[in-house]
Amino acid sequence: MTRPVFRFAPSPNGRLHLGHAFSALLNHRMARDVSGRFLLRMEDIDTTRCSAELERGVLCDLVWLGLDWEEPVRRQSEHFDDYRAALERLIDAELVYPAFMSRGEVRGRIADHEADGEPWPRDPDGAPLYPGDDRHLATTEREARIAEGHPFAWRLDMSAALRHLGTTLTWEETECGSGGETGCIAARAEAWGDVVLARRDVPASYHLSVVVDDALQGVTHVVRGRDLFQATAVHRVLQELLGLPVPQYHHHELVLDRDGRKLSKSRGDTSLHALRQSGATPADIARMVGFGG
Numbered sequence: 600m601t602r603p604v605f606r607f608a609p610s611p612n613g614r615l616h617l618g619h620a621f622s623a624l625l626n627h628r629m630a631r632d633v634s635g636r637f638l639l640r641m642e643d644i645d646t647t648r649c650s651a652e653l654e655r656g657v658l659c660d661l662v663w664l665g666l667d668w669e670e671p672v673r674r675q676s677e678h679f680d681d682y683r684a685a686l687e688r689l690i691d692a693e694l695v696y697p698a699f700m701s702r703g704e705v706r707g708r709i710a711d712h713e714a715d716g717e718p719w720p721r722d723p724d725g726a727p728l729y730p731g732d733d734r735h736l737a738t739t740e741r742e743a744r745i746a747e748g749h750p751f752a753w754r755l756d757m758s759a760a761l762r763h764l765g766t767t768l769t770w771e772e773t774e775c776g777s778g779g780e781t782g783c784i785a786a787r788a789e790a791w792g793d794v795v796l797a798r799r800d801v802p803a804s805y806h807l808s809v810v811v812d813d814a815l816q817g818v819t820h821v822v823r824g825r826d827l828f829q830a831t832a833v834h835r836v837l838q839e840l841l842g843l844p845v846p847q848y849h850h851h852e853l854v855l856d857r858d859g860r861k862l863s864k865s866r867g868d869t870s871l872h873a874l875r876q877s878g879a880t881p882a883d884i885a886r887m888v889g890f891g892g
């Protein structure tokens with residue numbers, strides 16, 4: 600029997616807060632309870648927002664909390680070749696396309712549409728779906744625009760991908776989504792439209808790098824915040840297209856602030872660093888996130 604593999608995968612673009620502490624402690628405990636392995640992964644593909652200094656802060660907070668993990672830590676910024684290789688496979692399969700519309704053009708297109716009184720479709724996070732006007736551009740036109748230096752992002756052609764797969768994908772959820780969905784979940788990836796898989800400034804998206812890394816690291820149990828429950832549908836599509844194994848998923852509840860809002864890295868009040876400075880101990884943090892010390 601191979602040992603279960605868990606991972607905590609923070610983005611070092613700010614200090615960790617209580618929500619991260621909960622996720623990290625939960626992963627660590629779940630791994631320990633089944634004699635599994637616990638890995639740490641730095642999701643630092645956005646090299647403009649992540650830095651070595653912020654990473655040091657994250658590591659320092661995790662050590663302080665009393666966590667330990669297997670070395671080496673996987674740092675996504677050191678593995679762009681892996682994501683590029685996965686993207687190339689999807690390009691070869693003609694399931695992705697270069698999307699040239701700027702944010703302003705997308706906004707204009709949606710405003711025109713909504714001016715007629717019909718709402719533009721939105722993804723589960725509330726962002727408008729990409730119009731996909733350039734989904735069917737001729738290859739020569741695409742090549743010409745790229746050669747002229749037009750900025751573009753690689754987007755998954757979601758309809759084509761779903762047609763290609765031809766079957767409803769599912770995943771096993773051992774916790775639940777915000778509507779209480781649990782057990783065998785049908786992946787509704789169409790709700791996300793043509794998601795970005797790579798940009799010029801960030802050569803891999805979260806969706807692409809997370810599925811590639813979970814597979815490369817042999818992750819069997821993904822334990823992460825409920826805010827990523829719906830995104831799992833996209834991950835299932837990418838796993839299937841790339842022939843990757845499917846982990847079990849456990850989307851835990853989020854730690855909210857006093858006003859019931861999701862914690863954010865930009866509001867410093869619940870950062871582990873600030874709490875530590877004001878005298879909190881690791882045991883206090885564990886209690887604050889419901890682990891009873």
Ligand code: GLU
Pocket residue numbers: 608609610642809822823824827
């Ligand atoms: N890097 C993501 C975050 O910090 C977590 C991604 C995941 O666990 O799949 O929210």
